[in-house]
Amino acid sequence: MVVLLYFLIVYPILLMALSNMAFYGKLESAFEFRQIINKISSIGWKNFILWYIVTGIICLIIIFIGALIEALFVLIQLKIVGVLLVSLIVIPYLIIYLFRSTALFYLSDDPGFLECQNCGGYYQLQAGESPEDFEKCQCGGTLKHTTHMPSDTQSEGSNFDVRSFIKRKKTLILVGVLALIIIAIPVILLQNTPHNFVTTEKTLIGSYDASQLDSSSTLGTFVAIPPGTTKTTVEYNLSWTPAFAGVNGMIITGYNTNVTSHWGAPDNRNIIYTEGVTFHDNDQADKNGILTIDNSAIKSIVISGNGVKGTVNVYAYKTKLAV
Secondary structure, eight states: OHHHHIIIIIHHHHHHHHHHHHHHTOGGGGGOHHHHHHHHHHHOHHHHHHHHHHHHHHHHHHHHHHHHHHHHHHHTTOHHHHHHHIIIIIHHHHHHHHHHHHHHHHGGGOOOEEEETTTOOEEEOOTTOOGGGOOBOTTSOBEEEESSOSSTTOOTTTSOOHHHHHHHHHHHHHHHHHHHHHHHHHHHHHHTSOTTTEEEEEEEEEEEEGGGSOOSSOSSEEEEOOTTOOEEEEEEEEEEOOOSSSOOEEEEEEESOOOOOTTSSOOGGGEEEEEEEEOOTTOOOOEEEEEEEOOTTOOEEEEEEESEEEEEEEEEEEEEEOO
16 A cells, blocks of 8 residues: 555655756755645646656556566576566666656746747747746847747757647557567467477486495485476385485485585585485385476485485476477
8 A cells, every 4th residue: 555655646756856856956956845846736737647647557568568578588498588688678768768758747848939030049938937028139039939949950858748748658558558469479379389389308317226325435426407407306216125324215405506525415505405205114115206306596416315225217307499
């Protein structure tokens, strides 16, 4: 509720305060709330509300486009590319658009220009000035008031009208909706494509004898996970066998690095996954199953065994587009 009130009431006033500060070039102008309210009143509260609604809709469309772009690249296993595109293109464009829109709206009550009918010169009226404050040009010519800059080099933002602004915004909304449709189509197609289009490649990393997982010099068998792996599975077929000490079973430890120490495994500070299979007291039945490690951050695993025999197979899965 607080966030909603902030975006509906505080945020538009904040944008106008920043525009007021930029217009006068003074930091304290951002806190001249009476001046800011008078500025909005001179433009019109109805126009202010319409501007904020239309600008907000376009900003939401831009945000949604950014989310779709990132989702698209996540589907094709290029999440980092999507994040970079959103961070370097979508977000800067959103910020530039929002502040430019605010600045143009702030200037929408521009008092206009006085054009000399004799020499063709012109003067831009300042805030608080009126055409009635001036009688004639320095050359003696008659002055004519106009809302347009009397020059072929008229800047884009100098002639801003709220109605034309809203019309342009409606066009931008239509373009934004079309862009959403264009971007959404490949996302929908990817989510509903046949399985032979988005394929999952399963590769055997290694097959191990459960009774030989540990040795006198290591605390387990080290397995490096290939780059690009999205999921790892450990398929085991274990049987109980007498152990010298401890609990019978198998433990899998996952690390976010594949750099090993002198113990044959990465540092314990890099552990991000632990799972195991245990033979409890009076439970010597064979154990078969699959342990799924659904974490792409895992770069290596160590498989430790105690009082077990059988086979352990490790598989790596990679999801990619079949092109």
